[in-house]
Amino acid sequence: MARVKELVGRYESGVKSTSFSTSIQERKGEDALLQSESTSASTPHARLHVHPLLRRREPSGADDVDAIDGLPAASVSDFLIRDSHELGRIRQDVHDADVADGLLEATGRVGPATRPPGSQKPDRKQCSGVRIEGASQNDTAQDTELHLLLPVPDSSTAHLSSSKRLDFDAYPRSNGNHDTMASSSHPTTGRASTATLVPPSDYLGAHIPIAATTIFARKAAPLSIPRLDNYIASLSAPSFAALEGKGKGKVTTASMFPPMDRLAASGKTLSDLEHNASVAPSWRNRDSILSSLVSVAVGVTGSSVLASFYSLQGLFDTVQIFALVLNTIVKHDSEDKQRWEDVLFGKIPNILALNFASTLVQSLIMLVIFMAVSGILLYYFYRVTSVCRSFSAQEGPQPSNTLKNTWAIVIVSFLLTVIYLPLSTMAVHVLVWSDDLWVVPNPYTNATSNPPIVPPLGPANEYRDPLDFCWTTTMKLNEINYAPILVIIALMSFAGLTVWFPIYLYKIIKEITPVVNPFTELGARRSNSDLNREYQRLLLRDRNPLSFIYNGYRRGWGTYQSTFLLAKLTALLITAIVSPSNCLFRTLPQVKVAVTCQIILLVAMLIFLVMQCGFAPFLNPVNNASEFTSRLNYVLTSAIALGVALNIPGKNVLNGVLLLIIYIITYGLSFYFSLIGTNIMRRAVKRLARRIDFSIDIFSPRVDLSPSCPHTKRRIWQEALTTLLLTSAETKIPKEQTMQFKEARDDEYPPYLLNFLGSAGERHVENLRILREVGSVAYNKGVALVSGPDHTWFQHLVLTIQNHFVGPDCHWRSPDQPNRRICFGNAWWVPFPPTVVMRYDDGGLATLREVSELEAYVAQNSSHHVQRKREIRMALRALDGQVVIWPYDHVQYVGAYEAWCCCRKRYGAERRTHYQTCTLEIKHTGQLLWEDTNLGSGFAVTLKYAKNVQVDGSVIGLTEGLDLTRPLARFLALNEHLIAARLTYLESTIRRYRHYQRRECEWKARSLSYGFLSAIYDRPQDATSVIKTVLDTETDGAIRQVISSNELALAISYERHCAVSTSELATWWYTFWDDLWRRNYDTISALVKYESDFNPHYPSSIAYHPLPRAALEAFLTQRGLLHKVPKWGDFFYAGFLNKMYLRMNDIVFHGSDGAVILHLGDDKSELDMEEVDIQTLVQPSTLGTGGGTSHDDSVIRARPLYRWEGILEDPLRKNKSTRRDLLSKVLVWFGLSPLWRSGVPSQGLAIDVQLVDGEYTLLEDLEGQGFARYLPGRKP
Known part of the structure; x- marks a missing residue:
């Protein structure tokens, strides 16, 4: 490993003089001591299982026995002992609570103990085993190639390899131990620098931490963290054994991972496949064409339905009301007004307003x-x-x-x-x-x-x-x-x-x-902000022709x-x-009427302005700003009109120049807001601002980085499975399927896919829709019912309901409503989660989900009493629309009534008409058409004898309780021949309806089981386990064929998930680059140009290869994304990389001194990122940290800054702010940024770094180089 140490030394910052040899030897000893505490796991230090607040270190006092000069930095074991003593001391004071119990919840991290039982999520150890398989091959060649991307101290640094593709296999692979990193005795050599050298001294003096905003600025110096670079360089490169085994051992890193290559070949997104429809481009989209045609007057050719339509609609709203107000100032018949006033203030506004x-x-x-x-x-x-x-009247599983x-x-x-x-x-x-x-x-x-x-x-x-x-x-x-x-x-x-x-x-x-499902595809409940973002995604795909009316407004x-x-x-x-110019007020004094009108108008306009400020109903803040500007102009114009009506001095100025200014502002800003709100301009503004967007709070310590975290599972495993099912010929959704669901607007019952055509892809999307509607708890409970130990008994219960107790004339009296008068109605069955939905005849709705409720439902409908009443209803239903026999004498009073004396008769006579037959009609409140027969709820019987003569069912003895009264029995006897002829047909119709619904439910269950989601989709596992589970649980040949024949795709997908789950750093690195690609590929051209280097669907993607700082700089430089001398258009810059590696340093070294380098405001206390998060947390918040992500959603949407986006950008201040920044949305209102700072700003962060040789170096590293770190109470 001497070669590795020599190479790593090339990018360690700082020029080390010969006088530092003693410090270097001390630092080697410290490194050896730290490494001796490490385990064989892939992470360098164990996480301290104590509450973050217990690791908070206050400044040392004069009497601190630990603050002794000359002692090396404390080891991990020292901190463990110290924290254990402190924890014991605190536990003596607090007996009723264990603060360590809240660690996982407080930090947002999920440990192994919180995983669901039976979960097959890969742990760090399992994933490490996958990654290092075959790691010993070609080590020598890889060590030789490492220098291609690492800076060297001589002039050869400027001559980088001509290859534009980074050979990640050139990085050294490690066995997981970090002892080797400290075993080399070669001194490191630094690069030459023009910065002032720090003299070798044991005392730096009082050090002032540097503000984070300075370190993260575009022109900031790079942040050097050698120990983090050493750790990253020690990580083994991912080995995709399944990919290497394809094609007789031939590695094809230039091609996409299967099955993602199929998605790319289809030219569609996963959202397109799930909806089985694509969003039409603007040049052939109905609404955008309409918007473009009517927007020619203001020069808007928008590509978005939302922006284009509402820019024009807002213009009409503005000019129409503006014309109304102007008409109160400039009269049509004024003879002394100038011609330009007539054109500007009369003709143009009224023509635009169609007046x-x-x-x-x-x-x-x-x-x-x-x-x-x-x-x-x-x-x-x-x-x-x-x-x-x-x-609301449509019932049952019908479109x-x-x-x-x-x-x-x-x-x-x-x-x-x-x-x-x-x-x-x-x-x-x-x-x-x-x-x-x-x-x-x-x-x-x-x-x-x-x-x-x-x-x-x-x-x-x-x-x-x-x-x-x-x-x-x-x-x-x-x-x-x-x-x-x-x-x-x-x-x-x-x-x-x-x-x-x-x-x-x-x-x-x-x-x-549109109605937003309350849960995500991971089964987790959506937060309010997640609901808003999902609502915006639904609006993009809303195919309702009236969507242009409401898709510009918030949920x-x-x-x-x-x-x-x-x-x-x-x-x-x-x-x-x-x-005063109408017939109502013409006789009143004209001046007083005019002044009154202007006062009322001014008050009304002020109310409109306040309502706009308070409600802000538009989805896009630019539209809210446009509306605010328009209404402010209404107020100003009304105020001018009031001044003119009062005949104040200088009214000619008000009625001339000032009115012209307001006129220009009104129409000018309307045009500006119409243009800046288009998608083209949004992306142009993003490029000009050099902004990189993320869908999650990527720098937050609350982001879950565990092996079972939702981010990697959603982006790799679940995305691959969905792609496999929706792109395979055997399981993809048929083209004619419209993916329409029967669902309740208020989530009373689960969704049900209509017009099922038999594909597993349809069923998979339906499963996802159900999961988003009911959540993971209810979904897993349903799986346990339909496939658990008692599934045979439960299936018998379900068949009883489906064969006998769905459709019209079903009965349910809830124990919670024992006094309910009407208990009959129309019932239908939702197969998963098993639910009976009952729509009563009076319009009420009941849902039965619990097994006890289903059993009671069967018992009630099986009772003799209920069956007798159902027979009466069926007999009357058979007479619906028939001419029946029932004699009736209609009495009509003939005479006059006094109009003003309580309608008393003056005289009168009776005219009696005898009817023998009539037409019986049943009025339904609901609608369920099956074979031209309405089976919907509602049972209002009427007898129609003539056009104006009709009576209700009480004349035949029909009661609300459906009792068999004497008149009703006689009525049924008189029409027995009609009942017998029609009843058989009606019963067969209902029987066919029940049979069809039962067969469709069984067809769905055979095509793809409901347990597929919980057994495979939600549990990343090796390909062998997936195939075995599918063969054991699935009966349909198509899904068995697709899964069995795509073992390679499943194996690679699992290896991808394992490769990024070996450590928290690997998980964060992948999530960072994956999210960067998804949200910015259509804006940063270099990402698409070098797609195989950034798109995580390629094995060569940087997302799988954490790089040291110098190697990442070389990688970005080769692709034109980073320059030594920063260019104006660079998206990546030194400050942004500083932010990245500061977060990575906290991930790797949290729980040790290596991460305790932050200060909140001017506080002397040293904190890590978790402790800063807790101290700045006003109320519980996980905004942007846990929802996974949507598929390739690059649409720019306005949103508040995530918590840590705001904290890292807050300027350093001494006092804690107690008020919100009222001007934080100015750039958002004018369309120059989609992000704004919400909530109360923090005090800002400062970092313990020192500028040495043109680089920011951590004070901990300076101590190891022979510099003494100054702390209060420490003597120099």
């Missing part, structure tokens, strides 16, 4: 045209969207009625939202009869008296009074007045479009907005568009009604 009417004839024509168009549009919109109203995916509904709904304000404006103007409709010039303009003195229009017998011009279209008495017709049309328009449309739109959107705010239409209506009513 064309200014005369009576124009208003009448426009009103009729818009009314006719809106009537047609409203009727079409209502007819097409009416299917949404039946969502839900969905909106047809057509252009027409998109265009119609968009046009309705655009014409909403102009048509409502004209309708209100007609109702209040504004001056645009007056047939005479406005006599109140410039009038000196009230009422104004106006000469007669002509003879009094021919013309109306000069001031009698309200609600009339002519002043002549002998001409037809069309005003009543116009008022009726306006009322219809106002009631239909202005009032009904927003309310109806609200109801429709509430029914069709829970999808109905905001309809609410804002009512906000438009408020501004309309204020400007149209409270005005």
Whole structure:
């Protein structure tokens, strides 16, 4: 290993003089002492099983006996003894709690003791065995090639290997012991540096820790941690034995791992395969094309449905209300205004707002045209969207009625939202009869008296009074007045479009907005932030044609568009009604009415502004900023209008220059926000900002790095299994499958895949959907029921329910509701987790999940009492729609009633009509169509004798309890022949329905068992175990064939998982590079250019090969991602690498002095990252640390900074901040960054480092080189 030590010495920082030889020898002794405490495991030091707070070291005092100069640094055993004494002392004070019990929960790490029983997750030892297999081969060649990526002290450093691919096999492989790293006696040689050399001395003086923001800056000096580099260099390279054995021993590192190569060949993502549909590119996407066409006016050609549509919609919202407010300042009939004012403040806003009417004839024509168009549009919109109203009424495993995916509904709904304000404006103007409709010039303009003195229009017998011009279209008495017709049309328009449309739109959107599953595919419950991110992913794939209306708003705010239409209506009513230029307020003083209008308008605009600030309903903060700017402009414009109405001095300035500025800002910012919110601009901004995005809080010590952590399991094992099932010809989802599920909007019962076509891929996706809906606990409980020791007995129970007690006329009286009056309804069976869903006749819903409930359900429906009532219901159901015999005398009273005396009769007579037959109808509250027969819930019997003569079932003796009364028995006897003819057909129909549903459930279970998820998908294991489990548990030939014939893919996937699970460092390194690739491959061009070096689907990916600092720098430099002299466009820089290796140092050396190098604020206490995390934690938080990840989701989404993203960027401050930064979202609002700092900032971090020879060096390392570390109380 002397060769290894010599090579490692090439990248150890600092120039060591000959005077340091004694310190070097001391450091060797310390290293040997540390190595003697290490075990044969792959990690250098054992984790201390004590609470992090117990490892917190306070500054030494003057009386500390341990602070003695000349003693070497404490060994691991010293710390173990010290911590054990401290733990014992604390336990003497605290008897009721063991703080060590909360270690795993406090740190976010999951130890072996927390694994579920029977789990086959690989532990460190098992994975190490996989990795070092065959590690001794070609050691000599690998040692020789290591120097290619390591800097050398001479001029050859600049001449790197011409090969652009890093030969990871060149790194030395170790047997896992670290003694060899300290066994070399060769001194290390440093690189020459122009930095001031630190004189050899035993005393550095009082050291001030350096702020973390300085060390992580773009132009920071590199951070040197030699012992971390030594440890990384000692790690053995991963050995994929299964891959090496392919093709007669030929290693193919240039090709992808199977089965991920199939995914790449398909050109789709896993999300595409799971949904069996792809997101159409913008150039052929219906909604984006529509948005692009209508956005030409503002120069927006967005590639995202969300950004493109709402940029235009926001522009229309802005200009329409802006035009309303401007109209209160600049009058159409003003003769003294300048031409440019008329164009800027009159014509342009009103043209954009579609406000064309200014005369009576124009208003009448426009009103009729818009009314006719809106009537047609409203009727079409209502007819097409009416299917949404039946969502809640649909029962059983049948497809839900969905909106047809057509252009027409998109265009119609968009046009309705655009014409909403102009048509409502004209309708209100007609109702209040504004001056645009007056047939005479406005006599109140410039009038000196009230009422104004106006000469007669002509003879009094021919013309109306000069001031009698309200609600009339002519002043002549002998001409037809069309005003009543116009008022009726306006009322219809106002009631239909202005009032009904927003309310109806609200109801429709509430029914069709996506519902987020509460659990992840790992079975863990989603946090609120995870729910929001998943909601955004669902919006991307939402195929509802009305999605463009709500996909711009946050979860829970999808109905905001309809609410804002009512906000438009408020501004309309204020400007149209409270005005001196209409017939309601024309007789009042014009100045007072105008001032009142502007005050009310200003208050309303202030309320709108406050609501926007408080609610922030848009999904994208840029849209929220755009809306805020628009509403602020409304307030400013209203304030100017109030100033003009008050006739304050300088109103010409307000009405001129200032109004022009607001005009420019309004339309200018609307254009800016429309452009900056597009996906193209988002990625451009990301490149300009050189930002690297992550989906998890990658630098947080709370990230689970255990062998069974969700990150590696999700990204390697589960992703490979899903890819295998969805890309194999035998198990992939058929093209015609739409992947539609029957699921409850409020999670009352599990989801059920509809229109099953028999593939294992469909079943796998259904299993994942069920897991996301019910969680891992309920899922595993269901597996135990259907495949546990009692599965035979349980299967008999299930068959009894499926064969006899599903469908209509089922009974369930819950013990929790003993007084329930209606206990019959329609029941259907959800096979997994086993659930009976009951929809009562009165609309109530009950779900039966427990075995005891299922047994009680069978017992109730098997009772003689319930069966008798079911027979009565079946007999009446057989008469549904039939002409039945039942004599009935209908009595109708003939006479007049006094209208104002409690409806007492003045006189009257009876007219009796005798009916012999009638039509029996059963009204259903639910809908379950099977062979043209409605089997849904609801049993309201009506007898229809004539068009206007119908009675309920009480006339035949039908009671709520379905008792066999005397009239009911007589009714059944009279119609026995009809019952006998129809009952057989009805029973056979129900029997076929039950048979079909039972066969489909059995077909699903045969295609892929529900236990596949818990037995294989959730448990990484070797290929032999997978094949054995599948052959033992699966019966379908397709899944058995696919698993058996893809042993290589399974073996490689398991080896990949083991390779990154050998140590916490390996796990973190893989998660870091995997997440970096997934989130940034479409932005950083070099990642795609050198895909095989970064994509974890390749064996040559850096994700499997942790590198020392110098080797990583050479690797990135060769690929143009890092430069010695930093370039402006570099994504990687020294400060970012410092952050990486600081986190890696904490991972490797946590629990020892090597990680206790941080200070929080100006506190002298030395902490590691876990202790900093606990001290800065205001409330429990695991944001961004545990959800695994989604498949290749590179979409840029706005979110708050993760905790440790914020902590590492917080500036150093003395005092702890107690308030939030109100301006933290400014860059987000203007689209310059998607990240903002939330919560209370920390005091910032400082690190115990010293700048030596142009590199930051840890003080612990300086002590080993002969420098004494200064601590309070230590004498120099």
